[in-house]
Amino acid sequence: MSEPRQVEIRIARSLGAVEAADWDACANPPEGAPPGLDETHNPFVSHAFLSALEESGCVGGRSGWTPLHLLVADADGKLAAAAPCYAKSHSMGEYVFDGGWADAYERAGGRYYPKLQVAVPFTPVTGPRLLVQPDAGPEAHEALVGGLKALQGRIGASSTHVTFISAEESRALAQDGYLVRTDKQFHWLDEGYGDFETFLSALASRKRKVIRRERREALADGITIAHVTGRDITEAHWDAFFAFYMDTGSRKWGRPYLNRRFFSLVGERMAERILLVIASRNGRPIAGAINFIGDRALYGRNWGCIEDHPFLHFEVCYYQAIDFALARGLRRVEAGAQGEHKLARGYRPVTTHSAHDIADPNFRRAVADYLVRERSHVAAVQAEYEEALPYRRVTAEDD
Structure with a gap:
């Protein structure tokens, strides 16, 4: 020995x-x-x-x-x-x-x-x-x-x-x-769907219709969605996202944990591992979510908004994350702690x-x-x- x-x-x-x-x-x-x-x-x-x-x-x-x-x-x-x-x-x-x-x-x-x-x-x-x-x-x-x-x-x-x-x-x-x-927690798992519509086909009919309606209504009022990652992320993106984060954090948590400097640092050091999902209306960013990219999973972390729109949170945080994961060949989406409402959107308990x-x-x-x-x-x-x-x-x- x-x-x-x-x-x-x-x-x-x-x-x-x-x-x-x-x-x-x-x-x-x-x-x-x-x-x-x-x-x-x-x-x-x-x-x-x-x-x-x-x-x-x-x-x-x-x-x-x-x-x-x-x-x-x-x-x-x-x-x-x-x-x-x-x-x-x-x-x-x-x-x-x-x-x-x-x-x-x-x-x-x-x-x-x-x-x-x-x-x-x-x-x-x-x-x-x-x-x-x-x-x-x-x-x-x-x-x-x-x-x-x-x-x-x-x-x-x-x-x-x-x-x-x-x-x-x-x-x-x-x-x-x-x-x-x-x-x-609640995670979305790819069962070989290939695209979002195939994923929807795995759901009960009533649930499919609800999700399609939520996605339509989230993008009403001229709202558009952009995925920004890697070197395309600028300090202007971080400024916008931090405003979202602080507004939602201050209203819901009392004291946000992360400061503006943190986002610049991770943007400098690991931009290829970051996905920002930004929602804009009339060219003005109004909401966003930060995700981190693993080799097998997409990790949803923080979200915020400066305008309230029906179902926009679900679209930016959950459905866009699924879209990105499917496009990248990632096996799952982890959308953070808690949230039984994720069940109705195809996220499974783990x-x-x-x-x-x-x-x-x-x-x-x-x-x-x-x-x-x-x-x-x-x-x-x-x-x-x-x-x-x-x-x-x-x-x-x-x-």
């Missing part, structure tokens, strides 16, 4: 201290998708995306997201594994909601914050979180898990949360003692996963008991959603 290779664990307080090529060799290795994922390039764990969050000030400073990225180097000093990790002083911008846990623990006399969050800030998209070079060996994963435990103790964190991971990574962390949590390490044994037992019940509830709701899908069945209505 060969001896385990020696590794060194370090903490990077900024991605600026890590070479982009070294990080990306762990995050998006050229060999392809990590186990349990079909995506060969996840834009959100890339150095370009995460460093743009830091350099723009969306994380770091007083944001409550303090970078403490975990790095594992092999005996030659080469980066073998990494994890995007943050010390958190609140639970905002995570989309795996633990505010109830925090309240309960603090009412019992504990201190929930700081906590450690292994995640992509403000981004509820499944992807790798423990980023391991394909040839690094099992000790690299073990070093990341051990490093997180040591870091949790070092900063006095109540817990460590690894969110939006694959089912396989969730199972692996469960073997390392983490508690497993599930939730749900299970999301996270893993949680709780330091206090008594609190851990309480959370573990809660998660058993929560997982059962999520599974029951998923089954109900499956029954509500608008796709035609053998007994479904015909034209």
Whole structure:
């Protein structure tokens, strides 16, 4: 039996201290998708995306997201594994909601914050979180898990949360003692449709008619739609989109997480991975959505508008995303967190996963008991959603 290779664990307080090529060799290795994922390039764990969050000030400073990225180097000093990790002083911008846990623990006399969050800030998209070079060996994963435990103790964190991971990574962390949590999202999956009309033909007749009507009405009043990507994206596009984002964010969320500088930075660094869907009326941009492009999926992220028009949100965010995915040969569209209304538009329920390490044994037992019940509830709701899908069945209505 060969001896385990020696590794060194370090903490990077900024991605600026890590070479982009070294990080990306762990995050998006050229060999392809990590186990349990079909995506060969996840834009959100890339150095370009995460460093743009830091350099723009969306994380770091007083944001409550303090970078403490975990790095594992092999005996030659080469980066073998990494994890995007943050010390958190609140639970905002995570989309795996633990505010109830925090309240309960603090009412019992504990201190929930700081906590450690292994995640992509403000981004509820499944992807790798423990980023391991394909040839690094099992000790690299073990070093990341051990490093997180040591870091949790070092900063006095109540817990460590690894969110939006694959089912396989969730199972692996469960073997390392983490508690497993599930939730749900809605994704559109290409079943070999080829074009939008063929996709519609897979739906029950009544649902097809509703979607066709929504698309017609969304483009009334002279509204036009443009897809802008790559080098065609200009600062004028970002100005327009940011106005949409701030207007909708301020009305619905209270405090938008992303600033104008962030959009310029991702536009400079990863424009070929970005799709802007812009709606205009009489030549004036009035609404838009930003999507990120993987090798297998299109990821809808943020939307906004400065004029309200019936069904325009559905057109810009959901139907145009399907059109683009079909044209690009992408296998699915992930349209963000929550939103049961996506079911009627052909988006299917999927299970999301996270893993949680709780330091206090008594609190851990309480959370573990809660998660058993929560997982059962999520599974029951998923089954109900499956029954509500608008796709035609053998007994479904015909034209």
